[in-house]
Amino acid sequence: MKLPDKVDKILVFRSCCLGDVVMLTPVICNLHAHFPKAEIKIASSTWIFSKKGLNLLPYLPYIDEAILYDAPFEKSVIKGLAKTIKFIFTLRKEKFDLVFLSNRHSIYGLIMKLAGIKHRLGFDETKHMNVTAPYEHGLHFVHRHNKVLESAGIKDGNNNLKLIPKRSKADIAGEAGLTGNNLIVGVFPFGGTNPGTMMRIKQWEYAKYIGLVNSIAEKHSDITVIFFEGHIEQERVSEEFKSKHIKKLKISFDLISACDIFISGDTGPLFVAEGFGVSTLSIFGPTDASKVAPQSKTPGVIHKVIWKKPDCSPCYTAVTAFKRDDIKYWNGNTFICNTGTHTCISSISVGEVSSELESMMSVLSGNRI
Numbered sequence: 505m506k507l508p509d510k511v512d513k514i515l516v517f518r519s520c521c522l523g524d525v526v527m528l529t530p531v532i533c534n535l536h537a538h539f540p541k542a543e544i545k546i547a548s549s550t551w552i553f554s555k556k557g558l559n560l561l562p563y564l565p566y567i568d569e570a571i572l573y574d575a576p577f578e579k580s581v582i583k584g585l586a587k588t589i590k591f592i593f594t595l596r597k598e599k600f601d602l603v604f605l606s607n608r609h610s611i612y613g614l615i616m617k618l619a620g621i622k623h624r625l626g627f628d629e630t631k632h633m634n635v636t637a638p639y640e641h642g643l644h645f646v647h648r649h650n651k652v653l654e655s656a657g658i659k660d661g662n663n664n665l666k667l668i669p670k671r672s673k674a675d676i677a678g679e680a681g682l683t684g685n686n687l688i689v690g691v692f693p694f695g696g697t698n699p700g701t702m703m704r705i706k707q708w709e710y711a712k713y714i715g716l717v718n719s720i721a722e723k724h725s726d727i728t729v730i731f732f733e734g735h736i737e738q739e740r741v742s743e744e745f746k747s748k749h750i751k752k753l754k755i756s757f758d759l760i761s762a763c764d765i766f767i768s769g770d771t772g773p774l775f776v777a778e779g780f781g782v783s784t785l786s787i788f789g790p791t792d793a794s795k796v797a798p799q800s801k802t803p804g805v806i807h808k809v810i811w812k813k814p815d816c817s818p819c820y821t822a823v824t825a826f827k828r829d830d831i832k833y834w835n836g837n838t839f840i841c842n843t844g845t846h847t848c849i850s851s852i853s854v855g856e857v858s859s860e861l862e863s864m865m866s867v868l869s870g871n872r873i
């Protein structure tokens with residue numbers, strides 16, 4: 505189906521999660537470039553857009569409203585169905601001309617069809633879509649989704665993640681007590697916790713993060729480290745750091761945007777950092793880094809990835825992610841190491857991460873002179 509020259513309202517849909525939604529910002533930017541006068545809204549889970557929670561909305565480019573949809577995370581089938589019906593009627597009232605559907609499950613294609621959206625862009629394995637492209641497993645998430653736009657005649661003009669900082673770095677740093685002109689290194693040792701899913705298998709050992717930040721503070725008086733806490737009980741930091749160069753702060757989008765380097769595993773805040781144009785050092789294990797790791801090309805920004813890639817990795821793939829009944833990979837809602845060794849992560853040493861970080865700091869410090 506050929507797209508019309510004029511489109512007034514566009515919906516971008518991804519049920520979950522934070523990193524995936526941020527990785528859709530190139531799609532949003534490309535849709536805006538092709539239909540500059542169209543209103544674009546996004547639909548996803550309350551967890552991402554709740555004002556009491558993360559609330560990513562103010563930082564997304566070209567989007568002024570989020571439509572919340574939490575039905576997939578309801579334990580009650582009846583409540584989930586009721587939320588889905590309400591969601592369909594909400595979309596019908598909006599009268600969208602076009603939807604970009606990131607999820608592959610055909611139930612979402614049916615929802616978009618029942619919502620009366622004429623032009624439905626997505627992957628060809630999803631039923632009820634009428635403008636599609638193959639789900640190419642070999643491509644990075646960003647390029648794979650931009651291929652759908654190409655199939656609709658929308659040129660793949662942008663592959664960079666993009667978020668809009670709301671305040672200046674100086675204001676954010678000053679409010680957080682980060683004085684001086686130090687290079688700011690943000691470290692988030694958690695992640696892998698999403699609605700209905702636990703993937704702590706993605707986390708590098710907490711003790712190694714502690715060793716890393718203590719090492720940085722000992723060697724560099726011109727570096728400030730933010731050791732980030734998360735928003736849930738399992739992501740609290742009990743340590744009291746002795747060095748004045750290490751600050752323990754609760755993670756926020758503003759603080760991430762104020763960092764010069766952000767270090768974490770494969771988790772949402774990593775892609776938030778990429779979207780803000782922050783240099784990243786990411787530690788990968790069970791996930792295929794070539795398919796999702798930061799790859800935006802921004803002048804003066806460095807993206808480094810540590811992935812040892814043993815024979816058993818990647819094990820968390822587009823296929824195994826959905827096989828919840830496969831006890832080789834899943835224990836309830838927790839994705840587990842099928843070898844029992846966690847070697848993909850445990851084989852990464854503090855020295856390896858420190859060496860990559862030293863190299864990045866040297867380059868970025870030189871850029872600041």
